[in-house]
Each structure stands twice: as structure tokens, then as C-alpha cells.
Amino acid sequence: MRVLKFGGTSVGSVENMIQVKEIINDQEKKIVVLSAMSGTTNVLVAISDAIKDGNKRKASKDIDALEISYNATIQSLFVDVEILYQVQEYVQDIFYELRTAIDKTHTQYLYNTIVSYGELLSTYIFSTYLRQEGIKVQLLPALDFMRIDRNNEPDTFYIRQNIHRSLDDLPAADIYITQGFICLDVDGNVSNLQRGGSDYTATIIGAAIRAEEVQIWTDIDGFHNNDPRYVEKTTPISHLSFDEAAELAYFGAKILHPQTVMPVRELDIPVRLKNTMAPHAHGTLITNKVHGEGIKAIAAKDGITAIKIKSGRMLLAHGFLKKVFEIFERYETSIDMITTSEIAVSLTIDDATYLASIVEELERFSFVEVDHQQAIVCMVGNAIIYHNQTHKLFQILQDVSIRMISYGGSHHNISLLVHSDHKVTTLQRLHTYLFDTVTV
Numbered sequence: 366m367r368v369l370k371f372g373g374t375s376v377g378s379v380e381n382m383i384q385v386k387e388i389i390n391d392q393e394k395k396i397v398v399l400s401a402m403s404g405t406t407n408v409l410v411a412i413s414d415a416i417k418d419g420n421k422r423k424a425s426k427d428i429d430a431l432e433i434s435y436n437a438t439i440q441s442l443f444v445d446v447e448i449l450y451q452v453q454e455y456v457q458d459i460f461y462e463l464r465t466a467i468d469k470t471h472t473q474y475l476y477n478t479i480v481s482y483g484e485l486l487s488t489y490i491f492s493t494y495l496r497q498e499g500i501k502v503q504l505l506p507a508l509d510f511m512r513i514d515r516n517n518e519p520d521t522f523y524i525r526q527n528i529h530r531s532l533d534d535l536p537a538a539d540i541y542i543t544q545g546f547i548c549l550d551v552d553g554n555v556s557n558l559q560r561g562g563s564d565y566t567a568t569i570i571g572a573a574i575r576a577e578e579v580q581i582w583t584d585i586d587g588f589h590n591n592d593p594r595y596v597e598k599t600t601p602i603s604h605l606s607f608d609e610a611a612e613l614a615y616f617g618a619k620i621l622h623p624q625t626v627m628p629v630r631e632l633d634i635p636v637r638l639k640n641t642m643a644p645h646a647h648g649t650l651i652t653n654k655v656h657g658e659g660i661k662a663i664a665a666k667d668g669i670t671a672i673k674i675k676s677g678r679m680l681l682a683h684g685f686l687k688k689v690f691e692i693f694e695r696y697e698t699s700i701d702m703i704t705t706s707e708i709a710v711s712l713t714i715d716d717a718t719y720l721a722s723i724v725e726e727l728e729r730f731s732f733v734e735v736d737h738q739q740a741i742v743c744m745v746g747n748a749i750i751y752h753n754q755t756h757k758l759f760q761i762l763q764d765v766s767i768r769m770i771s772y773g774g775s776h777h778n779i780s781l782l783v784h785s786d787h788k789v790t791t792l793q794r795l796h797t798y799l800f801d802t803v804t805v
Contacts, residue, residue, distance in 0.1 A: 370567035377403030401483025585650030617666035
């Protein structure tokens, strides 16, 4: 059995839903993971924020607008009147729950409940549409088997046990539709895998059922060798290793959630990235197999904060780094890049939520400098630190101010920290040198 995940754009319109139906309707058994329809989660977050701020009028206005949009979609999608009435009733029930939330006290649980409605709507609407089209389909509720533990990590044993139970309890079908992103927490409350988590859902399920392949369908034909939003003439990469894909996803390639490959890599379950709008394109196949050496792709990650921590003594005292890392661990703030010298350590974070508190603690035993609006530009490939492509990289960036360099920590990654204003220039110049003038 395969697992196929379709993102919000793939189910964001009637036309795209019809396209997805054509892709999955091949008489092979599969589990299909769906995101919320494009734009829905953003609106639901805005509704939650309005409730939190006590702005009932804005919350009500956003709910009304979203309901109008959904009613227009289902009116176009369903031709069977009886089925249309069933879907309308379900949609009305969801929006009734949204409206009752306006008068509730805002909590994390309320937020999680509100944002879960996007996936509940998309999966109910799409599975009912498939049923209208005569396809053997069953709705497989993610909240019946997806759960995270007290560390907010997937509870793999629980998931494996309960997804098999759920599948056995349902009537036989060719296609099982389930929700991405949403889950239960260890106390049985609605929670989620954070934004972009539908990819993660797909590979968690893939690992739980030992799928033959997991496919992630989006609106682009796989990983490209650079960010097509900023660089012209990018090309898709046909094959990547799990290590290369993980580096690219973590350092800014938006096509894949950073944690996606983790559940399936040890089981050697292939992950294939495909384009819903061009289903016959090869896309990118991610496996444990390495294809070639050298730099294959460039990615960039925005919203980075750089912190320079200088020891008050002439040399890094014994235990200095331990004290530094303990502070970041205490505030559950992960570090992206790190470089050290005799008297200082520089590092970067992508979550500045607790920055003020972190700096306050660091300043008790060191001098601290903070640079905001930074970006990490990384070059990814197999064994690239040994490849002769890298020796001229800094020559072509000689007029770009490079704040930090991470080289040698990974065989698959060379990372540069630049100001956000220089990100696009850096991407373009590296692309010209690496892919327009060098034959790999």
C-alpha cells in the first residue's frame, strides 16, 4: 500500500480536486493524506487571534467569509442533491462550532480545535466527492490513531497499533482518506504537528503501515536546485538521499516539512515528490541511495538571529560552552549554526521567542552581541566538502558581507550567514557559478 499526501493547493479548488481524483483513482489501495484547502488555515489562525484579542466582530466577519467560500465550492463540486445536502449539513455544523468559539475563553486547546477544522472540512468534502463519483472510499479519522507523547513527538507504538485497528474496523475500500497535521496529545486533547505537518503525517503513517512508498504531491515538480521564487531557470533534481533532502528541508526548501524523512529513512521507504499539476513529471525520488557528488541544490532560511557570545576571560574557560548550551536547552531554543574562536562563540537561532531571557542569562558571564534580520544560505550535496566546486565560492561573493560560515560539520552542507538584504543576490550568484557555468 502507498501513502499519498496532497497539500492545500492540490485541493484548493474544484478543478484541482478533480485532478487529484484522476491521480488517485487507479484501483490500487492507498491512504491519502489531505491538508486543509489552500488559505483555510491562515483564516482559522486569524479567527483564533481575533478571539484571543476579544475582537468578536472580526472573528465573526472572517467566519462568514470563509463559510461563503466553502458553500461556493461544494455547490460546484456536488451534482447529487442528496449528497450535497449531507455535505452542507456537515459544513454548517463546523461553522456553528466556530461561531460558538467566539464567546469562549481563548486557550491553547481552543486554538488547536479551531485550526483542526480545516483538515476536517477538506477530508469530509473530498471523500464524499469521491463517493459521489462511484469510488470505493472510506474516511479514516486521524484522531482515531494519531497521537503525540509528552515530548510532543509521535507516539509510534500507539499510532501503529491504532491505525491497523482503524483500518480493520472500516469496510474494505480502494482509498482511505485521512487528515494531515492534526492529532491528539497524550491527554486526549486535540493537538497538531505544527504548520506544514501534513508531510510529517504522511511519513509517520507510511512507517506505521510499512508502505511501499510515500508520495508528497504539491504544486511544483520536486526539489529544485535553487529557490524558483528568486532565481530564474531552476531545474528539478531527480534523485536525492535522505541526508540531502533533510538538509534542504531544514534550511529553507519549502516543498518539504523538515521532519518528513525521519520516520521512513531507517525503514528505507522511498519518498517521492510529485507535481499535482504535472503528474507525469518524474519529480524527486528520495532514498538511502546516493547519486553523484558535489553541490546539487541551494536553499535559504529567513528569520535568523545571530548571537555572538564573548567570554570574559582570555580563553574559553572550562565549562563555558556547557553553560551556553544549557541556557538554550532550558528555553527549548534550537541552534542552527555555530562557530567558535579562542574567546567567543557565534551561533544562530530561528526562534527568537525567548531571546530577551536568553541574552539576560548569557550576559551574567559573557559579553553578548545580537544581529537580527539574517538569512542562512546553504549548499547541499553528497561529500561536497571534498569537491572542487567549492574553492571559488567566496570569490564570487567577495562584496557580500558573510557573517558566519559553517564548513565541515556535515559532509552534505556548506552554510553561509548573510544579512537578509543580501539573500537573493547570494542565491543568484551561487546559482550562476554552480549551475550555469559548471557542469556537474
